[in-house]
Amino acid sequence: MLHSHSEKLTAEMYLKARQIRLDVLDMVYRRQAGHPGGSFSCAEILACLYFHQLKLDPANPQWENRDRFILSKGHAAAALYSALAQRGFFPTSDLEGWGHLDAHLQGHPDRIKTPGVDMSSGFLGHGISIGVGLTLAQRLGQERFHTYVLVSEGDMQSGVAWEGALAAAKFRTTEMTVMMDYNNVQLDGAGHDILSLEPLVDKWQAFGFHVIEINGHNVMQILDALDTALEIHNKPVVILAHTTKGKGVSFMENTSAWHGGVPNAEQYKAARLELEQAGGVL
Amino acid sequence: MSIYKMTLPVAPQRQAYGQALAEYGETHPSVVVLDADVSSSTLTSYFAKRHPARFFNMGVTESSMVDVSVGLALGGKIPFVNTFAALLTLRACEQIRTCVAYANANVKLVGGFAGISDYKDGPTHFAVNDMAVMRSLPNMVVVSPADNSEAAGMVAALAEYPGPVYMRVSRASVPDVFPAGYVPQIGKGVVLLPGSDVSLVGTGAMLGRCQLAAELLSKENISVRLIAMSTIKPIDSELLCQAALETGAIVTAEDHSIIGGLAGAVAECLAFNMPVPVEPIGLRDSFARTGPDTESLMDACGLSVEDIMAAVKRVLLRKK
Numbered sequence: 001m002l003h004s005h006s007e008k009l010t011a012e013m014y015l016k017a018r019q020i021r022l023d024v025l026d027m028v029y030r031r032q033a034g035h036p037g038g039s040f041s042c043a044e045i046l047a048c049l050y051f052h053q054l055k056l057d058p059a060n061p062q063w064e065n066r067d068r069f070i071l072s073k074g075h076a077a078a079a080l081y082s083a084l085a086q087r088g089f090f091p092t093s094d095l096e097g098w099g100h101l102d103a104h105l106q107g108h109p110d111r112i113k114t115p116g117v118d119m120s121s122g123f124l125g126h127g128i129s130i131g132v133g134l135t136l137a138q139r140l141g142q143e144r145f146h147t148y149v150l151v152s153e154g155d156m157q158s159g160v161a162w163e164g165a166l167a168a169a170k171f172r173t174t175e176m177t178v179m180m181d182y183n184n185v186q187l188d189g190a191g192h193d194i195l196s197l198e199p200l201v202d203k204w205q206a207f208g209f210h211v212i213e214i215n216g217h218n219v220m221q222i223l224d225a226l227d228t229a230l231e232i233h234n235k236p237v238v239i240l241a242h243t244t245k246g247k248g249v250s251f252m253e254n255t256s257a258w259h260g261g262v263p264n265a266e267q268y269k270a271a272r273l274e275l276e277q278a279g280g281v282l
Numbered sequence: 283m284s285i286y287k288m289t290l291p292v293a294p295q296r297q298a299y300g301q302a303l304a305e306y307g308e309t310h311p312s313v314v315v316l317d318a319d320v321s322s323s324t325l326t327s328y329f330a331k332r333h334p335a336r337f338f339n340m341g342v343t344e345s346s347m348v349d350v351s352v353g354l355a356l357g358g359k360i361p362f363v364n365t366f367a368a369l370l371t372l373r374a375c376e377q378i379r380t381c382v383a384y385a386n387a388n389v390k391l392v393g394g395f396a397g398i399s400d401y402k403d404g405p406t407h408f409a410v411n412d413m414a415v416m417r418s419l420p421n422m423v424v425v426s427p428a429d430n431s432e433a434a435g436m437v438a439a440l441a442e443y444p445g446p447v448y449m450r451v452s453r454a455s456v457p458d459v460f461p462a463g464y465v466p467q468i469g470k471g472v473v474l475l476p477g478s479d480v481s482l483v484g485t486g487a488m489l490g491r492c493q494l495a496a497e498l499l500s501k502e503n504i505s506v507r508l509i510a511m512s513t514i515k516p517i518d519s520e521l522l523c524q525a526a527l528e529t530g531a532i533v534t535a536e537d538h539s540i541i542g543g544l545a546g547a548v549a550e551c552l553a554f555n556m557p558v559p560v561e562p563i564g565l566r567d568s569f570a571r572t573g574p575d576t577e578s579l580m581d582a583c584g585l586s587v588e589d590i591m592a593a594v595k596r597v598l599l600r601k602k
Binding site: 064068110111112118119120121122123126129130131132133134135136137138140141143147159160163164166167170171 | 311314335336338340341343345346347348349350351352353354355356357358359361376377380381384385386
């Protein structure tokens, strides 16, 4: 069942996504380290989560009833940091300190150091199982929250992620929504060359999931899918978001070199120009 | 083979742990228990029966089980995660490192079938380096209770400690060392016998053997200070340094590799602070082998009472 969201809302989400990409570009360029490709591919997803979907209180990051978000693909840390800063968990000026010796922003997310980070991540594969645990905890307690987990295809190549999927099906974790940023490019090359996950919809379904396939750069589709996921009460849900690695900067798109590549001055200028001129659906 | 037979309680250590966990769960609703299809071996089955809503059987998914427990901890619960010690600490090691230790999640890891206590199943099922692996992780506390009373008492100690803990539990019956109802304190060694010639520092299932060795040595006019070192990390360096200063020689005893466990912890502590000769009793870089029962297998693997006594005599010769 589809819901309609206002043009005002979708326009706002696109602006936030663009700001996430601009921040990521600046952060990666400044630090000459980071993961632009997989940060750009999930910019719209993070925008819709942090500026619309998640029930949060930036003034009280540990609020017990907050929705939980696990960035299982922790290498998109810069995108998460941008979203958290824009949402008010810490000053946007902190983004400049990413990776500095005294900074709270670590190379990958650290739940102890950074306000708003619900779980530390970095190595792939953990998110779904942790989400299952949060869901079970929520059922036993007084708190009421929904858990969102963002995974990549790298996550889903690891066995432990599918162990988590088995557990999600066993416990019918309808209070958790898994989102998959399926950009199909990983560190060493194209996902289907390195280790294909296809037929992926069949796999998710065989593991007991309800699958919602969307274009992960289309904000209306993301918002609708997030709503629909909350109405599925008989099985866990995965939103399979087809995305483009490096989305928004033409020379970074669909290339594994930009998984962990860093731009030089010329590339930075060109990327910045392209992102600033973009608007709406990329 | 040793001529000395231990006097063993009827109940194995895992039973004392399993029953204590179920009992503790009665009054502590935030405690939840996970097991990887071995609850009838680890004896978390007692908890499962009494608190079914707070027991999660995860099947043979040790890695995922640890991550699920992390989620439970993030949600305010106190998860006790159970399976065989070797599986828990090795198969799920990255999960433990990243999501428990680094993220400082309030997870209690309990490795059953510690040491070579699962004599009949052989080296695949033994845990001879679990303490070494867990001890190397920042934020991780490592405990190895000496007997049933301490294993039972550790349940509350673990639950009340704010942070990650790894505890190993023997499958076997182990000699009683502490009185019933003993309340252990994480991080503190306990002097069981005062002595002045040498200090014998034992952990886990070795404590009963150490006790007997100390008694026999006293008949040979060797005064042994017997120390139960049930917390391997953080090691009680104050007690160790005092023992080194006052007795001048140390023997360690563990049903674990001498690499990285109790011997490693004691040797590091003393080398850094109060160097004295140390002789280790433990497995010597060996996987051990299958045996007819735990006691005779321990004897055959260099963990006998005679082995302990010989180590004491060796270290006394090295003492200046």
